[in-house]
Amino acid sequence: MLIKTRSSQxxxxxEVTDETVFHNRRRLLKQMGFIGLGAMLSRHLSAxxxxxxxxxxxxxxxFKSYPxxxxxxxxxxxxVLTSESKATSHNNFYEFGAGKNDPSENAQQFKVxxxxxxxxxxxxxxxxxxxxxxxxxxxxxxxxxxxCVEAWSMVIPWVGFPLAALLEKAEPQAGAKFVAFQTLxxxxxxxxxxxxxxxxxxxxxxxxxxxxDEATHPLTILAVGVYGxxxxxxxxxxxxxxxxxxxxxxxxxxxxRITVVDKQPPTTWGLAAPHEYGFYANVNPKVAHPRWSQAxxxxxxxxxLGSDKRIPTALFNGYADQVAGLYKGMDLxxxx
Amino acid sequence: MAAAxxxxxxxxxxxxxxxxxxxxxxxxxxxxxxxxxxQLGGDATKAILHYTGIGALNLLLLTLCISPASRYxxxxxxxxxxxxxxxxxxxxxxxxxxNFVVFDLQLDAVLLVSELTKRPYIVVGMVTFLILLALAITxxxxxxxxxxxxxxxxxxxxxxAAVAACIHFYWSVKADVSEAVIYFLxxxxxxxxxxxxxxxxxxxxxxx
Numbered sequence: 027m028l029i030k031t032r033s034s035q036x037x038x039x040x041e042v043t044d045e046t047v048f049h050n051r052r053r054l055l056k057q058m059g060f061i062g063l064g065a066m067l068s069r070h071l072s073a074x075x076x077x078x079x080x081x082x083x084x085x086x087x088x089f090k091s092y093p094x095x096x097x098x099x100x101x102x103x104x105x106v107l108t109s110e111s112k113a114t115s116h117n118n119f120y121e122f123g124a125g126k127n128d129p130s131e132n133a134q135q136f137k138v139x140x141x142x143x144x145x146x147x148x149x150x151x152x153x154x155x156x157x158x159x160x161x162x163x164x165x166x167x168x169x170x171x172x173x174c175v176e177a178w179s180m181v182i183p184w185v186g187f188p189l190a191a192l193l194e195k196a197e198p199q200a201g202a203k204f205v206a207f208q209t210l211x212x213x214x215x216x217x218x219x220x221x222x223x224x225x226x227x228x229x230x231x232x233x234x235x236x237x238x239d240e241a242t243h244p245l246t247i248l249a250v251g252v253y254g255x256x257x258x259x260x261x262x263x264x265x266x267x268x269x270x271x272x273x274x275x276x277x278x279x280x281x282x283r284i285t286v287v288d289k290q291p292p293t294t295w296g297l298a299a300p301h302e303y304g305f306y307a308n309v310n311p312k313v314a315h316p317r318w319s320q321a322x323x324x325x326x327x328x329x330x331l332g333s334d335k336r337i338p339t340a341l342f343n344g345y346a347d348q349v350a351g352l353y354k355g356m357d358l359x360x361x362x
Numbered sequence: 363m364a365a366a367x368x369x370x371x372x373x374x375x376x377x378x379x380x381x382x383x384x385x386x387x388x389x390x391x392x393x394x395x396x397x398x399x400x401q402l403g404g405d406a407t408k409a410i411l412h413y414t415g416i417g418a419l420n421l422l423l424l425t426l427c428i429s430p431a432s433r434y435x436x437x438x439x440x441x442x443x444x445x446x447x448x449x450x451x452x453x454x455x456x457x458x459x460x461n462f463v464v465f466d467l468q469l470d471a472v473l474l475v476s477e478l479t480k481r482p483y484i485v486v487g488m489v490t491f492l493i494l495l496a497l498a499i500t501x502x503x504x505x506x507x508x509x510x511x512x513x514x515x516x517x518x519x520x521x522x523a524a525v526a527a528c529i530h531f532y533w534s535v536k537a538d539v540s541e542a543v544i545y546f547l548x549x550x551x552x553x554x555x556x557x558x559x560x561x562x563x564x565x566x567x568x569x570x
Contacts, residue, residue, distance in 0.1 A: 116404020330400030
């Protein structure tokens with residue numbers, strides 16, 4: 027098992043990049059004209075003309091994260107953690123824009139408290155969790171590899187609790203086979219949901235799904251924090267799914283509804299491009315994306331151009347020991 | 363009219379060339395500086411890959427703007443900027459390819475071969491690059507003379523490169539293709555100007 031515990035305090039805070047530097051960097055990108063025609067167009071749709079030249083150096087209303095109490099993890103594999111500044115500025119969260127930097131720029135005003143998350147469907151005890159309830163579980167740190175379907179990866183210290191602990195309280199009924207998840211739908215605060223240009227042409231709200239046995243697997247967690255603090259909005263605040271053996275898009279962000287169902291639920295990327303993104307989306311080096319190889323990945327760690335290494339991708343993202351049994355006898359190329 | 367017709371003189375052309383040098387080289391050097399000093403966001407590799415790709419496409423469009431502009435404004439000397447812009451388009455395309463092979467694929471020959479054979483958008487991108495390479499080499503004055511009347515038909519391949527570059531961009535996008543579509547429209551417009559020019563009855567000068 028990957029997860030061990032230790033009593034000492036979490037020490038990696040010291041590595042965090044100063045926030046002013048971090049915001050200046052983004053301004054620099056804009057100043058150097060780091061945007062194509064379409065990006066300029068969508069920027070104009072989202073904000074005033076010449077926004078890129080007039081924005082102050084520091085986004086003054088930055089989202090506030092709070093430290094969490096949790097059982098710390100020791101990574102037996104001693105992997106290099108991706109720096110916090112990279113994991114919190116390089117995000118796919120199309121609700122806040124399709125560019126990698128868009129979510130960290132557009133999501134700072136996102137209100138996570140109050141929050142309402144319901145667990146319903148085929149359960150004995152439907153639940154409704156408010157913001158404070160999300161932090162009442164036994165929180166533990168999990169250092170997981172995150173493998174994006176775009177063939178880059180990170181190593182991220184999540185803080186959360188097993189989804190199984192929540193489902194246990196709701197008690198799925200006999201015969202229930204799947205769990206469906208839904209992201210908040212609020213076009214007023216999520217510009218990507220307002221029109222095709224900013225949201226990558228996806229249908230919203232974003233939905234995802236797991237088989238019930240995948241959902242209750244001990245590796246599957248609901249994360250409420252990262253790098254020892256509550257989640258920033260661009261990483262899916264206040265609560266998101268993390269399924270480390272599947273491509274990143276399965277790990278749905280800012281969840282408002284978890285529904286236990288008896289049929290395989292639809293998934294957002296599956297609806298957008300069914301031949302490219304399957305329901306299972308298990309990390310598999312042998313099953314290529316129609317447009318690129320999945321045999322290897324670029325590991326994003328802590329510094330700039332030339333520092334990331336291309337490494338072989340492992341079946342089930344290296345978690346085969348724990349999860350391969352879930353797919354015994356299945357043709358993984360067909361159920362991709 | 364004569365004075366107005368030549369408001370762009372040799373000095374203006376020289377000044378414009380300096381501006382082109384400064385922007386094309388300056389932005390490229392700056393991008394690498396920001397990349398190596400970790401100021402290009404979370405994924406410097408993808409950032410500089412996209413930046414140089416879009417930059418090459420922008421320079422290609424700019425190159426294609428020169429002849430219609432010189433004709434429309436009747437400024438023959440503008441044509442002298444065309445080769446310089448074309449060569450910088452090639453340089454940015456070369457940087458784009460180097461970024462892909464060195465920083466993205468990290469010189470993994472097996473992966474390069476499999477990507478080149480299996481991925482249509484990579485193939486189309488390579489075709490675009492080879493056209494630009496051929497045009498860059500044959501823009502050497504000695505080769506321009508050697509090719510004689512064959513030079514012009516050869517350099518019409520720039521139109522093929524423009525369309526291929528747009529297809530390469532369109533196919534490489536994961537979801538939102540609106541930006542690629544805008545480039546398609548821009549290239550279509552610039553090609554339309556040429557088709558119109560070649561119609562009989564409308565100014566047939568300097569077309570064979």
